[in-house]
Amino acid sequence: MSNDPLLQPYTLKHLTLRNRIIVTSHEPAYPEDGMPKERYRAYTLERARGGVALTMTAGSAAVSKDSPPVFNNLLAYKDEIVPWIREMTDAVHEEGAAIMIQLTHLGRRTRWDKGDWLPVVAPSHHREASHRSFPKKMEDWDIGRIIRDFADAAERMKAGGMDGVELEAYGHLIDQFNSPLTNELDGPYGGSLENRMRFCFDVFKAMRARVGDDFILGVRYTADECLPGGTGKADGIEISRRLRDSGLIDYLNVIRGHIDTDAGLTDVIPIQGMANSPHLDFAGEIRAATQFPTFHAAKIPDVATARHAIAAGKVDMVGMTRAHMTDPHIVRKIIEKREEDIRPCVGANYCLDRIYQGGMAFCIHNAATGREQTMPHTIAKADIRKKVVIVGAGPAGLEAARVAAERGHAVVVFEAANNPGGQIRLTAQSERRREMISIIDWRMSQCEKLGVTFHFNNWADADMIAAEEPDVVIIATGGLPHTEVLSKGNELVVSSWDIISGDVKPGTNVLIFDDAGDHAGLQAAEFIAKTGAKVEIMTPDRSFAPEVMAMNLVPYMRSLQKFDVTFTVTYRLQSAEKSGNQIIAHVGSDYGGVEKQRTVDQIVINHGTIPLDDLYFEMRLGSRNLGEVSYDQLISGVPQTAERNPAGTYQLFRIGDAVAARNTHAAIYDALRLAKDI
Ligand SMILES: Cc1cc2nc3c(=O)[nH]c(=O)nc-3n(C[C@H](O)[C@H](O)[C@H](O)COP(=O)(O)O)c2cc1C
Ligand code: SF4
Secondary structure (H helix, E strand, O other), rough: OOOOOOOOOOEEOEEEEOOOOOEOOOOOOOEEEEOOHHHHHHHHHHHHHHOOOOOEEEEEEOOOOOOOOOOOOOOOOOOOOHHHHHHHHHHHHHHOEEEEEEEEEOOOOOOOOOOOOOOOOOOOOOOOOOOOOEEOOOHHHHHHHHHHHHHHHHHHHOOOOOEEEEEOOOOOHHHHHOOOOOOOHHHOOOOOHHHHHHHHHHHHHHHHHHHHOEEEEEEEOOOOOOOOOOHHHHHHHHHHHHHHHHOOOOEEEEEEEOOOEEEEEHOOOOOOOOOOOHHHHHHHHHHHHHHHEEEOOOOOHHHHHHHHHHHHOOOEEEEEHHHHOOOOOOHHHHHHHHHHHHOOOOOOOOHHHHHOOOOOOEOOOOOOOOOOOOOOOOOOOOOOOOOEEOOOOOOOOHHHHHHHHOOOEEEEOOOOOOOOOOOOHHHHOOHHHHHHHHHHHHHHHHHHHOEEEOOOOOOOOOOHHHOOOOOEEEEOOOEEEEEEOOOOOOOHEEEEEHHHHHHOOOOOOEEEEEEOOHHHHHHHHHHHHHHEEEEEEEOOOOOOHHHHHHHHHHHHHHHHEEEEOEEOOOEEEEEEEEEEEEEEEEEOOOOOOOOOEEEEOOOEOOOOOEEEOOHHHHHOOEEEOOOOOOOHHHOOOOOOOOOOOOOOEEEEEEHHHOOOOOOHHHHHHHHHHOOOOO
């Protein structure tokens, strides 16, 4: 038996967990009609197959109708959920993992215009900034009803075969009761800590009475809100002890911080560029103070840190949640002594930011996550070995190379630059976004293991490709910044890439016109502002940088608000003209009727890329399919069979930004879904 601390079993009450790694509750927003159907089950099962000890499904499954889903949560208040849960728990158990579910009432952390349009409730009228609802202050009948709802939902989960239930307290109704900042009730449920915690204990008592003792109950709660006047560390330790002493629960899942604002949430669940494992020591303090089973997750992305968390006795079970979205087979690879093969979570937070915009959680560089029914995490060998030539070693080209090589093909990659990475290499120029380079590094090391041949500093042309006698050619040449967006004066502007790459020195008084709304605009702004320059970011959109999304915006705002940066929304840069050593920018609006001017010494445009597609069009003539892709075949996951040119000698495809400017996930998805069927 291994002596790896991570691989030691753990006994939680009657439950034996096969190792120390868990996936903590998270709602990937895959439910259909509020139920965990096939997609949900396949996602959960993949992690169980990968070896995790305990998978906690369903972040925040709703127990009541007045806790309507804000990110497509499961509806635990419906009886029809039981058979769906049963199918999932049976499948997970067969793989040897334990499975629990998180139940919640969101309280004020939702919206009244969802679900059944019921008023949002909380123990005060204070609004939560993130979800914007002004809550109804709860009455006694609300309290009684919601306690019953928790017990009913717990009973459903037990009937569905779950090993246990975790209460999601932090930021949700239970902690809204616990915190003096959000509880303004009088009488038995408000005032003293004892009164404020009464709701939590009443919920646990009602659940325990319903599910009996042979069922795990736990709580995920904040033991330090990090807010003036809120639950502080001393209160948190007291809360932890009271939870333990209640005899009602089996473990604590420790959170530090508050989630009522985007900034607060991002400190609780840090993203790339922020410190790793920032709350691990704190969780260790709670474990030491309570001597009670303690779980914790917060940016523990790598096995070494997880191993330390267990070996140092900080926690009993360590959460690697986003890490499992990037690679569901972490435990299997640890057991097989292949840690270097683990696809690293780069903290891009594309997964979490998407769900707050109503999307499904997808991992920026594992396109199979959440698509387990159609996309493989493990690539199958092809029957026939082919020669595959790929042009471009950005994320799309490298993913295509990795997948084609896993298929067993002979793969050759040409890249014009002296390094792989394409736009990612540029992105990683920002210190805060440095982790992005692992998207490239991991693929390079996989490709090298698989014997892919690379030709860097090689501007591939048709002859060079023909000399390889390819069966398949994939053009992944990406794009170049598109700055020709003005009616006059395009020659006066530079691109956001010019700034980020360092090719162009920042001006002293700069207008950034950003209608792509992605990272590059804000990265350029940060580079320029750091030199002490005056910066204005202007966009015709209703909000700036919409593609960056909520949690990713936090570090930018923390940086840019300290500098002299102005944000101007709903205005469009129309033209530019030279005036001495200055540039006059003419500004209008899509709403019409306004004309403004700015006098600056530099205009930076962030408007995405235009495809670098000359080689593709050159190669079309010699191809069998003339570049055609059958979308039906692509979507249904079968090989491409278009034959449009009998004289052609190879199949030709184009992926990523060489087709149209999109993002890293789209580029990698393009590559995976094409190459897996070559
Ligand atoms: C897509 C997504 C949804 C999440 N939803 C929940 C949730 O509903 N409840 C919860 O307690 N935590 C939720 N989390 C937080 C995770 O459980 C975990 O605490 C967080 O991702 C930090 O751990 P990690 O760095 O290992 O990912 C969510 C995380 C992700 C990525
Ligand atoms: S999107 Fe980023 S943070 Fe989320 S799982 Fe993937 S790599 Fe990790």
